[in-house]
Amino acid sequence: MKNHLTAISVSALLASGATAIEDVWLSPGSGLGTSPPSFFDNQTADIFREATAAPNATRSIRFRPFEGSGGTNAQLEQDEWTWRVNVTEFGLPHLASNFSAANISNPSYFTTTYDLTWPAGGNISAAMRGSNSPFCVTTFDYLFPANVTDMYTQENTNSTDCEHILGEDCLNKLYYEGNNLDGDQCVRPAWNEIPECSGTLGAAVRASAGGRPFTFSLSTSDINLDSENNALNDGQPIQSGEGVWAFESGVINRADATQGYLDATNRLQIFMFNTWIDIRNGRVSKPNVLCMRVNTTSLARNTSGAASQNHMTAVMAAVLVTMFALLS
Template identity: 30%
Template structure:
C-alpha cells in the first residue's frame, strides 16, 4: 500500500482563491461566483484542449426494455468527452513564485442526439440525476490502469480495469433512485467494497464526490433573467489546478493517463403509467490509453500511475487541489458531498 505520508504531501497543495478544485455545474455559462481568471481558464480548456477523447455511450441500456415505445432514450447513443489541458495562466496568482505560469485542467461533458436539455434526453425524467466520481487525486495500480487500452478506446466499460466482480458489486450497492433521493452509498466507499478493495483501496487517502441534479428544476430563471439548462455538449464537471511552472508537465501527464471513473443513476419513466425504471451505470475512460510501465518509484511494493510521470526519484506530483469558494459551491451544485478517507 502507498505510503500515506508521501501521498498526503501530494494532496497538500495550496490553491489561490481564483482557482478551485472539482466542481459540478451546468448552465449556459459558468457562474459569476467564479473569479474571471478561473472562468476563462475552464472555458479555454474546453474550447481548445491539449488532449481529448470522446467515447460513445448507450446510456442506461440495461433498462431500455422497460421504456415506452416512443422513448427518445431507447436506442440513443450519447458521447462522453474528457478534455485534459495544460494552459497558460499569466494572471493566476500563486503563493509560490512560478515561471511561465500554467494550470492543468480536466473537463467532462455529455452530448446526445435528442433536442432539448438532459431531462428531455432522459425521457422527461423529473427526479434527480445522481453522479458519483473518484476524486482526481485517487490513483489506481498501473496493472489496473493498463486494463484500459486503445482496444477499449470506444468503450466506457470498467470491467477491463476493475474486473467483472468488482463492477457488479459496485452496481449492486445502488438501488434505483426514488424521487429526489439518490440512494448512493455515501457511507460505504468503493475502497471498502470487498470485491474492489485490492484495486480501489490500494491508494491512500481515498475520496469520492457526489452530485445530485434535480431534473425538475433543470430549467429555471437565473440572476440575469436568462435560463439555466444542462444542454448537450456543455461541461458538467471541471477541475483546475493551482498555478504550476510551465515546464512542469507531471500533473497534466497524470490526468491524461489515469482512469477517470464515474457512476450515474436516475429514475426513468417506464412504459406503464405510474411505473419507473432505472438505476446505476458505471463509466470508465482513459484519455491517453497507452500502456504504462510499472515503476515503483517510492519502493512501497505497488506501482501507481502517478509514479510513471515522476521526473526523478522522490519527486512529488502536485495533484489537483480541493479548495473552493463556498459561494461557488452553493451557487453551482444543488447537492454535493466530498469526503476523504485518511
C-alpha cells in the first residue's frame, strides 16, 4: 500500500535533513487507486493528476466477465466491462533543487494504472447489483522473460484471454488452486508454486529472485467496501472508470523515467479479479484472469525489458538501510 504521510512542502522536508522522507519520495510504490501519493505537496499532486488524466500510452479491452456463470441475474451475464491499462511519464522540474544529493538533476516520474468500467456505474457493489461479497483483485508485478512477453502480440489485443500465454493447464489451476477468493475473504495465492505455471508465472518469480530488478511481487485486495470482511473500511469506494491499481516509479532522472516508461508499455500485465455470483441453489465464483500489453512490439530474447529498474533496486536498498538505522 502507499505510504500515508501528511502532504507538506517537499522543500521544507528535505531542507530539514529528513533522509527518510527523501527516501519515500525516491522509492517506487504500488497500491489501490490512482490518487497522488499522500506525501506529495500540492504542486506535485496537481502535476500528477493532470498527467495521469491524459496518459501517454493506453490500451483498453472490452469483455463480459460473468458470461456463462449461470447466475440468477441475467443482466449481469450480459454486462460488458472495460479494462484499461495506462502508462504515463512526466517531468517534475520544480523539484530540481531538492534531489541533487541523490544525483537527480532532472526529476521525472512514470506510473502504470489499471482502471475498470462497468455499465451499471457507481461503486463495485452497484456493478454487482448490490452484492456485499468480497471483490478480490490480484496484481502480479513481476517482469516476465522476453520469450513469455512476446507471446502477447497485436493479434491478441481484442481479447483479455491469457490461455495462449499461460497455457490451458496453468489457467485451469489459477481458477482453483490459484484462486484469490477463499470463503468470504480475499487471499494472496501462491502462483509461483503451481507446477503447471512454472514456465510462465514461475519463471518471472525465479528471475526476480535471481537478481532481476525490484518488483512488488503479488498483491491482493478487496475493493468492495460493502463486503463484511473488508479491512479497508477507511478507504474511498472505487467508482466505475476510476483507477483500481497503480504502480509508481518514485522520483528518478528523466533518462531513467523515459526508459522505465518504454519498459512499462512493453511489459506483460496480468490481473485477476473474482467474486461470488448468486445461482439458483447457492453461489459460484467466476475468476477472471486478464492479460494485456500496451505496446505489442517484440522484445529481444536476451533483454528483461526493465533496464531502468536497476535504479529502483538501489533506491529500495537504501530505504531498507535507512529503516534499519531508524529502528536500531
